[in-house]
Amino acid sequence: MLDAHRTVNLGQLLHQAFRWFDEGLVARLRSAGWAELTRAHSSIFAVIDIDGTRISELARRSGVTRQAAHQVVQDLVRQGLVELQPDPTNRSARRAVPTASGRHSIEMALTVFDDLETELVRRIGADNVSRLRDALEHDWGPPPVG
Amino acid sequence: MLDAHRTVNLGQLLHQAFRWFDEGLVARLRSAGWAELTRAHSSIFAVIDIDGTRISELARRSGVTRQAAHQVVQDLVRQGLVELQPDPTNRSARRAVPTASGRHSIEMALTVFDDLETELVRRIGADNVSRLRDALEHDWGPPPVG
DNA sequence: CCAATGTCAGCATAACTGACATCA
DNA sequence: CTGATGTCAGTTGTGCTGACATTG
DSSP states (O other): OOOTTTSOOHHHHHHHHHHHHHHHHHHHHHHTTOTTOOHHHHHHHTTOOTTOEEHHHHHHHHTSOHHHHHHHHHHHHHTTSEEEEEETTEEEEEEEEEOHHHHHHHHHHHHHHHHHHHHHHHHHOHHHHHHHHHHHHSOOOSOOOO | OOOTTTSOOHHHHHHHHHHHHHHHHHHHHHHTTOTTOOHHHHHHHTTOOTTOEEHHHHHHHHTSOHHHHHHHHHHHHHTTSEEEEEETTEEEEEEEEEOHHHHHHHHHHHHHHHHHHHHHHHHHOHHHHHHHHHHHHSOOOSOOOO
């Protein structure tokens, strides 16, 4: 019973599943020409709006600090995938807005997401995938700390 | 349709779910006295056998390089949680074996895993959790690269 | 005065690649 | 000779905390 690796825990399983998607995404986008793609880039790109999003909002959505999101956005700017524009509603804020090239990359990424999910359906069945989605889309609330 | 954050993808959902478990685990083990615990430690501990495991095998199970696993094992040795013993079947190999203190930590971790899963059942229901498990325990195969 | 935002700097963690010695 | 294993060294990626200026 103490044999930890035999009793596979849910956290472990979720990690493996996440990596399945992450590796698939990065591998395909790289081979499609996005050479400098890393996980940090894709995780920001996964939550950006087509018409632009504040850095602090990107941080909240992707679950990292403002400073970490800032760094990734600066790199995406360097790669020509997003532009920083002033936020008309707040002069202390700026919006990260995808460029034409960035929008093209987002389209690619969304296509890859679909492909990966389709491939998963082929491998474990549509029922399992939809049940997986159902469970994950529930509100789990914050991780229990106490 | 290009609004990426509205169409939440499975990879994103899996990442959030993994972090739910990971943060819960680390928070509880830390407050139970394991001060130096990090994700790297727990991910190795999650796959070690009670009677010892080769470093290269730990690497394969946890999905990192031999060198990365080596580093974490060295740190676990420093913390007195595992010992390195010669492998009787192969003189170029060594087994990382949990100490008494290490076995105690593994027991704690397994208890926390159970608690977290129980808490999740309370939040999203037993049906959802068991369906989640079912889907994740299928063999997904390697991430599609081509 | 306070809260949110963006930014700069420094630091810690974690995993990587490369290289090499040992052993089956 | 080849392949697996362990190890050392160097490097990169990633996110963190702290601090500060600006804006609402």
